[in-house]
Amino acid sequence: MDELIENGAIHGKEKITEILNRRHKERELHIQAAKLERQKDAESTEALQYFEASFEEKVKQIRNTLETVASSDAKAQVFAASQNEIYELQKYLSSSTFFLNEYCIKVCQNTINELSKQLDTLRNELLPKKKFGFKSKKIVKMINEKDGKDKDDKQLSQTTASCAEDHIKWTFSERENQFIRLPRSAVNDQTITASKLRNCLILIEGYPGSLQFAQLDNCVVVCGPTARSIFLDACTDCKFVVACQQLRCHRSRACDMYLNVTSRAIIEDCKGIRVAKYNYHYKDMDEDFRHSGLDLSCNNWNILDDFNWLSTDKPSPNWALLHAEDMVADWYPYLESFQQQHSLTSVNQ
DSSP states (O other), X not given: XXXXXXXXXXXXXXXXXXXXXXXXXXXXXXXXXXXXXXXXXXXXXXXXXXXXXXXXXXXXXXXHHHHHGGGOSOHHHHHHHHHHHHHHHHHHHHHHGGGSOHHHHHHHHHHHHHHHHHHHHHHHHHSXXXXXXXXXXXXXXXXXXXXXXXXXXXXXXXXXXXXXXXXXXXXXXXXXXXXXXXXXHHHTTOEEEXXXXXXXXXXXXXXXXXXXXXXXXXXXXXEEEOSSEEEEESXXXXXXXXXXXXXXXXXXXXXEEEEXXXXXXXXXXXXXXXXXXXXXXXXXXXXXXXXXXXXXXXXOTTOEEETTOOOSXXXXXXXXXXXXXXXXXXXXXXHHHHHHHTTOXXXXX
């Protein structure tokens, strides 16, 4: 009996010791986890502080350069260097989004947008080139066009009015059922803007400096390489075939984009965006890419940053890759079909 009691006491002590040891290990694990969490928070805070300081310093340097460019004897070189710095700043922001909150990302992106806009404005002011405008009042009718002289006169009047309003913000605006061709002589390294277009085909030759389109409905935009940025706003049921350094798309619906973009394209307040690789080919395209300065070895056509979807474990529902069966493989017959379908009036410079 005494032996049983003694054995029972021993077993009881072992059980208590086991419980104490387990609790001690759990406590140690909890302390270690809390320590790691504090360390992670500290590293995240440190990374954020470093990013903010570094970003602010880069912005300051770019602004200082742009403020003194007017007095420079090498303005073109300064603009090129500043554009590259803005591009690197965009890359820096894109690579840091995984630890930045939504507000910080938007503030930084707005800053980059402002710098790009300031650079484009200064470039146009200090390096004046021939502005886009219709030199000729001649309207070239498409094959199978059956409209009469009255329609020609009406179109001529609209074209003349566009010339008179050359000082307005938009390169061209409020057009419908037109085929608008912009030759390289008018657009190379220039900023091209357009708004309020419906059922239009816009063919931009050469290498524009930047593009801005707003309120396009059922339009097709086909363009050679754009040296800097492309901004799209409030576009619906459109197709964009573009190559650029930066692309930002706001408030747009059901648009297909065939992209060659150096940095990750950005969408915000968009739905139904589908993307594919830039697949437009034309004569002198290689030469245009060379002049534009785009890096053909870097193409992020299939990676978009959605500012309305910051989840890292689930893909954004607002954009997707364009399925092969829905892609336009050959643009020339497609563009011809689009022209005939909408009876487009052709407008050349």
